[in-house]
Amino acid sequence: MAFTRANGKHRRPGRVARAGTNVGVAALATTGVVTTLAGPAAAHGAPAPAGLRQASVMGDSLAHxxxxxxEAQKVAAEAAAAQARTRAEARRSAEEARRIAAEKAxxxxxAEERAARARERKRLNTFVLPVKGSSVSTGYQASGGAWSSGSHTGIDFHADPGTSVHAVGAGTVVxxxxxxxxxxxxxxxxxxxSYTHYAHLSSIAVSVGESVTPGKQIGLSGSTGNTxxxxxxxxxxxxxxxxxDIDPVAYLRAHGLSL
Structure with missing residues (x-):
């Protein structure tokens, strides 16, 4: 009996089909992703293979x-800039405070120097009695034979020997x-x-050219000379x-003293 072969149903796969299958398997073995001979479902929007989905998820995570x-670097930079501004403002405030304090000082x-100068001017313009707590014993222009001019050219103050005698005001010893x-x-x-004159001293405590201030002790009273x-x-x-000579009482009174 003779046998005949039906066309197509039991035909062995062709060389082309086998080659395509081998290429797809090789690609899968190498990359884990089928890249050739995609089936009809892939061509029409079927779900991507597991390898592609994993790569996509990993990419999204890396982007996040x-x-x-x-964002963290931006926040850190903004914080650093804010701190720098705060420090700069603090420095400016400190410098301003120091400037104000220096100006105030x-x-x-x-003001203290002006006040000191004013006090010194007042002190130098102040007059004092030549003998503290004393009074006049002989007045100005008293007449008598005791004076070569015929009258007293000054005034006499009561003063025991050794009593302090003071400059009545500021001046220079001549x-x-x-x-x-x-x-x-x-x-x-x-x-x-003007000039002031102090006589009959037991001792002298100043020298010519010396500056004196009001109330400075210049000597001690005594009875030297014609007295x-x-x-x-x-x-x-x-x-x-x-x-x-001029009236010494009027002179001292004109400088604020009472006699």
Whole structure:
């Protein structure tokens, strides 16, 4: 009996079909993803293979990490900038505070210096009695034979021997030493151009050219020269020379003293 072969039903796969199958298997073995001979379902939007889905998920996760890192860096940069601004503002505030304090200290110093100068001017313009707590024993221009001019050229203050004698105001010593009938005497040129004279001293504590201030001790009272007893002879003069005397009581009163 003769056998015949039906066409197609039991035909062995062709070379082309086998080759295509081998290529697909090789690609799957190498990459885990089928890249050739995709079936009809893949061509019409069927779900992607597991390998592609995993790669997509991993890509999304990496993107989120990168975005989070970028956001964190941005926040850190903004925080650092804010801290820098805060430090700069603090420095400016501190510098301003130091400037204000320095200006305040300078104004205070200047005010204190002005006040000190004012006190010094007042002190230098202040007059005091030549003998503290004393009074006048012989007045100005008293007459009598005791004085070569025929009258008293000054005033006498009660003063026991060794009593402190003071400059009545600020000035410069122009004479200090023996003065004949005046005994040990001192002449001071005052700041206003007038002169004051202190006579019959037991000792002298200043020298010519020395500056004196009101109340400075210039010597001690005594009875040297032409005198009948211890006292202080005081004169006010328009010049340093004898004979230029002016009323010493009026002079002292004009400088704020009471006699």
């Amino acid at each position: 990490v990168v975005d989070a890192q970028a 300078e104004r205070k110093r200047e 004479e200090a030493g023996w003065g004949g009938a005046y005994g040990n005497n001192i002449v001071i040129k005052m700041r206003d151009g 009948s007893g211890p006292h202080l002879h005081f004169e006010a003069r328009s010049t340093a020379e004898y004979g230029s």
